[in-house]
Amino acid sequence: MLAAPLAPPRSVAVTAAKGAYWKRLLPLLAVLACATRVPSFARPLWSPDEGYLAVQARILAQGGRLYETVVDRKPPLVPWLYEGAFALFGSDSLTPVRVLAVLAQLLTAVLLASLARRRWGDGAGRTAGVLYLLVSVGLNPEDAQAAGFEVFMLPCTAAAMWCADRRRWAAAGAAVAGAFLVKQTGGAVLLPVLWLCGRSRPGLLRLATGAAVPVLCAALATDPAGFLFWTVTGSAAYASFTGSELHVLVRGLTNTAILAVACAGLLPPVVRVLRIARTGAADLWLWLAASAGAVLLGFHFFGHYYLQLIPPVALLATAALQILPRDRGTTALLTSSCCCAVFLSWGLLAPRPELAHAQRLAAAVAHRTDPTDRVLFWGMHPETYWLADRTPASRYLTAGLLTNYSGGRDGPQVGEKYAVAGTWPAFRTELADRPPSLIIDDSRGRPYAPSRLPTLRRLLAAGYEEVGTVDGAVLYGRVAVSPVPFVVP
Incomplete structure (x- = not known):
C-alpha cells in the first residue's frame, strides 16, 4: 500500500x-x-x-x-x-x-x-x-x-x-x-x-x-x-x-x-x-x-x-x-x-479648440522661420514651441512666470511687479543678447498683453513690426538683421 x-x-x-x-x-x-x-x-x-x-x-x-x-x-x-x-x-x-x-x-x-x-x-x-x-x-x-x-x-x-x-x-x-x-x-x-x-x-x-x-x-x-x-x-x-x-x-x-x-x-x-x-x-x-x-x-x-x-x-x-x-x-x-x-x-x-489654435499658430511660425531660429511665444501655451519645433528665446516658457498669470489668475495682481523675483532682469538680458527672430503675442486680450507691460512694449517698439495674425495672435518680425537696440536697465 x-x-x-x-x-x-x-x-x-x-x-x-x-x-x-x-x-x-x-x-x-x-x-x-x-x-x-x-x-x-x-x-x-x-x-x-x-x-x-x-x-x-x-x-x-x-x-x-x-x-x-x-x-x-x-x-x-x-x-x-x-x-x-x-x-x-x-x-x-x-x-x-x-x-x-x-x-x-x-x-x-x-x-x-x-x-x-x-x-x-x-x-x-x-x-x-x-x-x-x-x-x-x-x-x-x-x-x-x-x-x-x-x-x-x-x-x-x-x-x-x-x-x-x-x-x-x-x-x-x-x-x-x-x-x-x-x-x-x-x-x-x-x-x-x-x-x-x-x-x-x-x-x-x-x-x-x-x-x-x-x-x-x-x-x-x-x-x-x-x-x-x-x-x-x-x-x-x-x-x-x-x-x-x-x-x-x-x-x-x-x-x-x-x-x-x-x-x-x-x-x-x-x-x-x-x-x-x-x-x-x-x-x-x-x-x-x-x-x-x-x-x-x-x-x-x-x-x-x-x-x-x-x-x-x-x-x-x-x-x-x-x-x-x-x-x-x-x-x-x-x-x-x-x-x-x-x-x-x-x-x-469632446473638441479641443485650444489645441487646434496652437497647431495653426505653430504651422504659421514654422512657415515664417528657419529651424535654427529662436522665437518667443508670449502666452500660456508652451506646447506651441514643441509643435513648431522651434527653440525658445527665453528660459521662461510662459508669460505666467513673468506676470503671475500662472494658475489662471485673471484679477488685478497680474503684471511685471507680480513676477517671480529676478525674472525680468534675466529675461531682458536674454532678449538683448540673442533677440528672437519672431515674437508671437498670443495674449488675445488677457491681462498679460504687451500693452500692459512696459518692458515688452518697449522691446516690440524698438525693433519689431507686425507681420501677420493667426486666430487673434499677432506675429512680430524683426525690422533689421542687426541687433535690436534694446538696452538692459
Whole structure:
C-alpha cells in the first residue's frame, strides 16, 4: 500500500496561492489600465503641462540645465522622465510617455490592490484595484488623460503607503521623496506614513534618511540654489488666494462636482459605513485629509490636482464594502463602470479648440522661420514651441512666470511687479543678447498683453513690426538683421 503524498509546506502553499492570485488579477488590471487610457492616445497633446514638459525635455537634451537654462516651479523627476523617453524614442511624439502613464496607473492599481488584500482579503484586493482604475478617468479629459505630474506622482504615494504598511521605513521614505520630486504636493503622503510609524525612533530615523537622500541627490544633480528657489521658496505669489477669488472658487466647485460624479459608486458605501460603523482605517482617512490639503494648497483647484484624492477614496470605499452586503459591491462596480464609460466618451469625442489654435499658430511660425531660429511665444501655451519645433528665446516658457498669470489668475495682481523675483532682469538680458527672430503675442486680450507691460512694449517698439495674425495672435518680425537696440536697465 502506497503512502499518501506529503502535503507541501505551508509557506510553499501560501506562495503558490499568491502567485495564482496575481496571475489572475494582473491581466485584468492591465487591460483595464489600457482601456481607461485610450483617449490619451487620441490627440497629439492634451494640456499645457505636457507641452511644457516636452519643451523642457528638448532643451535638456540639447545640453540645457534645469533651473538655469529652462525653469519651472516643479521638481525634476518628470522633466527627466520626458527627456529619457525622448532620448530613446525621439521627441516628435508623446506616445512613449503616454505608455509610461499607463504603466504608472497600472502600478498604482497593483499597489492599492496589494494594500487592500493584506488588510481585508483577496476580494478586497480585486475591488480596490478595479475601482481605482475605473475612477481614475473621472475628470475633464485634459486633466485625467494628460501624461502630467500627478499621474506619475500617484505610484509613489501608493508605494509610500504600501511600504509603511509593511514597516519598511527606509523604502517608505524614499517613496515619499519620489512623490515630492514629481510634484511638491506629493509630500503630503508623509503624514499618514508618520502615523503608521508612530513613535518608533529607529523607524523615524530610517524614514527620514530614506526621504532626505533622494531629495539631496536631486538638488545636487541640478543647481541646488535654483532647486530650492523654484520648488520651495519662489512660489509665494503663485500660492496666494488674492486675485480672481470668484473665478478660482467656481473652478474648485466645478472640479469637485465632476469628481463626485465619477465617484458616484464609491461615495454612498463610505457615507453609509460612516453612519453605522467605523472602518478602522485611520491612516487612510489621514491620507485622504492630507491629499485634500494638497489640493487646497495654492488655491488654484485645477482638475488634475484632484487625482491625488482618488487612491485613498478607492481604498476607503473598499473598506466600507467589506462591512456592507455583497450586492453593495456589485452596485458600486456597475455604477463606477457606467461613469467610466461616460468620461471615456467625453475624452474621445469632446473638441479641443485650444489645441487646434496652437497647431495653426505653430504651422504659421514654422512657415515664417528657419529651424535654427529662436522665437518667443508670449502666452500660456508652451506646447506651441514643441509643435513648431522651434527653440525658445527665453528660459521662461510662459508669460505666467513673468506676470503671475500662472494658475489662471485673471484679477488685478497680474503684471511685471507680480513676477517671480529676478525674472525680468534675466529675461531682458536674454532678449538683448540673442533677440528672437519672431515674437508671437498670443495674449488675445488677457491681462498679460504687451500693452500692459512696459518692458515688452518697449522691446516690440524698438525693433519689431507686425507681420501677420493667426486666430487673434499677432506675429512680430524683426525690422533689421542687426541687433535690436534694446538696452538692459
